[in-house]
Amino acid sequence: MTSGLSGTAGELLFAVRGAGVRYDGVVALEGCDLEITAGERVAVIGPSGAGKSTLIALLNGMVAPTDGTVTALGCDLARAPARTARKVRRQIGTIYQHFDLVEELRVVHNVNAGRLGAWPFWRAALSLVRPSGVGEVRGALERVGIPEKLDARTSTLSGGQKQRVAVAKVLVQQPRAILADEPIASLDPRLGGEVIDLLTEISADLGTTLVTSLHDVTMALGRFERVVALRAGRIEFDRPPGAVSSGDIEDLYAAVEPAS
Numbered sequence: 001m002t003s004g005l006s007g008t009a010g011e012l013l014f015a016v017r018g019a020g021v022r023y024d025g026v027v028a029l030e031g032c033d034l035e036i037t038a039g040e041r042v043a044v045i046g047p048s049g050a051g052k053s054t055l056i057a058l059l060n061g062m063v064a065p066t067d068g069t070v071t072a073l074g075c076d077l078a079r080a081p082a083r084t085a086r087k088v089r090r091q092i093g094t095i096y097q098h099f100d101l102v103e104e105l106r107v108v109h110n111v112n113a114g115r116l117g118a119w120p121f122w123r124a125a126l127s128l129v130r131p132s133g134v135g136e137v138r139g140a141l142e143r144v145g146i147p148e149k150l151d152a153r154t155s156t157l158s159g160g161q162k163q164r165v166a167v168a169k170v171l172v173q174q175p176r177a178i179l180a181d182e183p184i185a186s187l188d189p190r191l192g193g194e195v196i197d198l199l200t201e202i203s204a205d206l207g208t209t210l211v212t213s214l215h216d217v218t219m220a221l222g223r224f225e226r227v228v229a230l231r232a233g234r235i236e237f238d239r240p241p242g243a244v245s246s247g248d249i250e251d252l253y254a255a256v257e258p259a260s
């Protein structure tokens with residue numbers, strides 16, 4: 001399989017400047033500044049409701065900032081022409097907690113779904129009858145450790161295997177960045193650890209930027225080179241794990257005082 005296009009080390013892939021997001025009056029994020037460069041592996045942590053999913057959605061353009069700006073691969077996704085934004089989004093692969101797969105389809109089709117957007121309509125439609133680019137799908141499944149599942153019906157796989165299919169689906173996209181929103185929240189700790197190891201290894205091997213939101217702080221501190229902590233919609237700290245103290249973590253997860 002061809003490797004992802006990693007980009008030059010140090011190249012700015014994501015720039016979040018003074019960004020805020022409000023949903024119908026609810027402040028999900030405010031005043032966020034963040035730069036992520038090519039090849040970095042970043043964990044986003046913070047208590048429930050802190051804005052982790054919203055930050056991931058800002059980076060892939062699923063949500064537009066209500067304040068400030070966000071650029072991904074040099075493109076302001078909220079303001080760029082739709083065609084340009086689509087092209088940039090195709091270079092960002094996102095993995096979700098609930099796998100985002102069609103259970104009734106065979107694994108080969110779910111993996112191919114990662115690149116449907118890059119194919120002309122006729123090829124995408126034909127591929128549902130006779131799968132296209134099977135060699136690359138097989139390569140991606142080998143990379144995630146389940147090549148024998150190519151023809152299996154997705155519904156017959158375990159949770160850990162489904163998340164591996166979701167990773168393979170992103171790999172065939174040959175993304176420059178992989179975003180993962182709570183990718184292990186539905187898995188037991190052992191399988192979760194395996195999926196995080198897989199993602200960090202792929203990121204290191206291909207030089208692909210990885211940004212993952214996580215509830216598991218030990219995993220974030222042990223397996224990532226940078227930890228961004230959110231609390232009540234603000235970035236509380238942004239450091240290498242070695243510079244994060246147990247006091248930092250206690251403060252981060254302490255109950256938020258109600259406004260008086």
Ligand SMILES: Nc1ncnc2c1ncn2[C@@H]1O[C@H](COP(=O)(O)OP(=O)(O)OP(=O)(O)O)[C@@H](O)[C@H]1O
Nearest residue numbers: 023026027028046047048049050051052053054055
């Ligand atoms: N579509 C939405 N409409 C309204 N409010 C929303 C929406 N999505 C998120 N919120 C609110 O925005 C805030 C941040 O939510 P977000 O899901 O980003 O946090 P999170 O840190 O990912 O939480 P969790 O760890 O529980 O998944 C929360 O107060 C949430 O209720």
